[in-house]
Amino acid sequence: MTDSSAPLPRPRSDLTEPPDAPQALAGALGVLQGRMLLHVSPARVGFLRAQLDAGRSGLVLCGPNALQQAKRLRETEAFSGPLLVDPGVYEVRAASEEDPFPDVSEGTFTFDDPLAVSLAEQRAAGVTAPLTPTGYLHAEDSDALKAAVRQVAALNDPQVVFAAPIDVGWLREEDSVRQLIAYLQLVKGPKALMLGGQMDPLARHPRAVGHLRQIVAQVPGTALLRTDLAAFGALAAGAVFTAFGAGSRLRHVIAPGEKAKTSKKGGGFASSPHVLFPELMDFFLGKTLADRFAGAPLPVCTCAACAGERALDSFADNAGDRQARAAAHNVAVLMEWLRTLTAVAPGTARQRWWHERCLAAVDRYPLLNAELKQPDGFKAPAQLKRWALAAPADEVAPARVDAKNYRRS
Structure with a gap:
């Protein structure tokens, strides 16, 4: 449930004024600014490394041997691009008020601080910046979120990326979004959201895409990792960086204890x-x-x-x-799309480019099905249709004859 004692988001003096410019990342983190990384398992790095755009992308390693692979990339394979390691603690344990950074390691003493140990291990592996080993943040669990934020804020280290693996239920209603924004604003360094939920999390709630854009606009230093199309949508909206999942498992988070569902x-x-x-x-x-x-x-x-x-x-x-x-x-x-997106000026023009691209893709489905004489051959995914409806904030989405079809899912 939401916490009535939580701080409120810092208000804007004039809701008609343009959003703030994206927060510039300081120090070594500056290399991440404006990039879309690839979230990938260590075993698949070799499949895609040659296609990475060195000036616009990089890697987020997640899974067994991620630390070892990061160290190998730095020390023996001469990889000099942006490199993060996602501890993935949220896959197996939920955060709690008492334990926002659960200890899932083996062979360490119980009095070791799992947060400090994880940050040190990542730095030793040569990462661009360490991500916090945050447990899964269930919808509206404000106590767990508050505890995680307080510990990260106490580090007073803007070179640490606060990983916030949130259930997409946080994006369902305005009250929980406002509370999420208020807590994230307390962290000085970058905040890396990861969305949890079965199948396509952003398709679960009609207002989730809009609320995600609201968070990006109101929380300086917001990033979005382990996602899909939203990596482009968030980057267009002003996220400091994003990461697209190189495999279906790495395009969303499944809550601990749940079995992943698959689409037909x-x-x-x-x-x-x-x-x-x-x-x-x-x-x-x-x-x-x-x-x-x-x-x-x-x-x-x-x-x-x-x-x-x-x-x-x-x-x-x-x-x-x-x-x-x-x-x-x-x-x-993906790199072709990224080069095109980043060639457009940040702000409304970039948001408009993304919106128009999604509109064109949704419109292509019925045309292609007609060409193939298969009325139900291909069906536009719900999230794509949501982005197609999400016009830039200062524009009104054009009236469409088939608007009801966009809103069905």
């Missing part, structure tokens, strides 16, 4: 790699794409990884190096 389009054991279809702005199994286009030619992909030599139906199974090639394709497309 990618459920169960994947018999083929997940492939990003650029014009639809969504991932599909390679086999699904091959089946949908069985009677029609699929355009040849011109991304930097495919180089005009293969179509997306060439990823129909996991044989050979198809998983590695699909991962390289996905990252190459």
Whole structure:
């Protein structure tokens, strides 16, 4: 439940004035400014490293051996780009008022401070900045959030990134959003939100996308990690940096103790790699794409990884190096989008670019289905439709004949 004693967000003197410019990150953190990193498991770094845009991206490692892989990248593989390690404590333990940074390590003394130990280990591995090992923050658990914020604020270290793995229920109502904003404002350094919930968290609540943009606008130093399309939406809205999940598991957080649900389009054991279809702005199994286009030619992909030599139906199974090639394709497309986005001036123009791109993708679904003579062949994901409705703050979304279809999910 929300805490009535929580501080209120600092008010704006005039709600018509433009939002503040994104907070400039200080010191070594400055290299993260304006970037979209890739959130990836250590085992898959080799699949995508060659496609990273050195000037606009970087890596967030999460999972077993993340610290060891970070150290290896720095010391033996000459990786000089932005590098973070996500401790991922929130995957196995929830935060509480008594224990906001749960100890999940083995072989350490019980009196060791898990927060201090984790920060020191990350720094020893050569990270750009350490992330706090925060437990999962259940919806409206203000006591756990308050305890985590107080401990981070007491560090008085603006080079530490406060990881805030929040259940998306925090974004459901205005009261809980206001409280979340108020607590996050107490942390001087950057705050890295990660959204928890089954399937597509931002699709669960109609106002979640708008509330996410509100947090980015009102909390200086907000970042968004372990996400999907929202990595671009948040960056367009002024987030200091973001991270796109390189695998479906790393595009959202599952609450500790819950089993991840899977969608029909990618459920169960994947018999083929997940492939990003650029014009639809969504991932599909390679086999699904091959089946949908069985009677029609699929355009040849011109991304930097495919180089005009293969179509997306060439990823129909996991044989050979198809998983590695699909991962390289996905990252190459994301980097193209990132270069285009960051070429647009920050502020309303960038938000407008993202909004128009989402609108175009949603509109493409029925047209492609008509071309393939498959009325239900492809269905626009709910989150994409939400971003298509989220016009820049100073603009009114255009009236649309099919607006009811946008709001169904």
